[in-house]
Amino acid sequence: MTQFEALFDGRSFAAILFDMDGTLLSSIEAAERVWTRWAAQFGIDARTFLHGIHGQRAVDSVRQLNIPGVDPVAEAHAITLAEIEDVEGVHPIPGAREFVSTLPEGRWAIVTSAPRALAVRRLAAAGLKPPSVFITAEDIPRGKPDPACYQLAARQLGWTADDCVVFEDAAAGIRAGEAAGAPVVVITATHQRPMDTRHPTYVDYNALGATIRPDGRLQIRSQSTRKI
Structure with missing residues (x-):
């Protein structure tokens, strides 16, 4: 059984919670x-x-x-x-814009450690629009790896974090997702060295897609897995 099947085969999610820097865009x-x-x-x-x-x-x-x-x-x-x-060189992770464009409004959130003004600036530089639920540094008393940020995002979307999936790239964020009870996917596009992690790992979003099931829940599909 592949990493992908171990986490996603037959499984669906209420929503997707994305970190920003290193996960949706590279800054x-x-x-x-x-x-x-x-x-x-x-x-x-x-x-x-x-x-x-x-x-x-x-x-x-x-x-x-x-x-x-x-x-x-x-x-x-x-x-x-x-x-x-200074946003020179800020750009989207390959496939990220296409991936989030398939997600219904209200079914995904961005959860970033950046202050809101900086997050908005970087998203614009990368050609990405913030979703309706957009959690930034000002919204939480403690930053990652505290799970409050992901719990808050899930709650604002109308679910609990353990019914969502977290996309992350950094150790602090991965620990936050784990502590929130959510399954985690690691994006490694900006990594300069391999990460030792038990979570499914993808270089970018080019092999990933999301579909809406008849019951309205999200299912994530992948052509392949790749760990670096």
């Missing part, structure tokens, strides 16, 4: 440019922490650096403003 080049410039102000080599900034709120990343005398909230705000200005 890795722009984000790492901004964080590298910011870190240089404090004499920090950004290469020592860049791998950890993806998938969590900027304020949490700044706090983890424990820079003496630094206000994490103020610094995170400054980083966000710089990221809003």
Whole structure:
């Protein structure tokens, strides 16, 4: 039995909950440019922490650096403003636009650790429109890996998280989906090294499709699985 069959064969879902950066779009080049410039102000080599900034709120990343005398909230705000200005190279994950275009309104959500202004800016740069349920950093008291963000998205759509499927790319988000009780699919388009995960893993959306069953539930189909 393949990874896909183990999770999806004969299974349907009420809705799909997507992370944004690294899952629906790639902003890795722009984000790492901004964080590298910011870190240089404090004499920090950004290469020592860049791998950890993806998938969590900027304020949490700044706090983890424990820079003496630094206000994490103020610094995170400054980083966000710089990221809003720099969206060069932001682009959709292959097949993402086509995949979400097949989903009915109200049956999918975006759940991102980015502030709303930055999320809207990056979605526009990637040619994607936000869905009706759009959870951002301002909507939750604690960021990923806390499951509250995915639980909130599912609740706003009218279901529980364990009746949805989460699409993620980063460790913090994967843990959030797991903690919410949802099955998880990992998108690896932006990964520079293999990820050790028990979840079904796809490079992008080109092999994926979603159909609406007669009972109105979503079923995800794949031509193949590929793990990198």
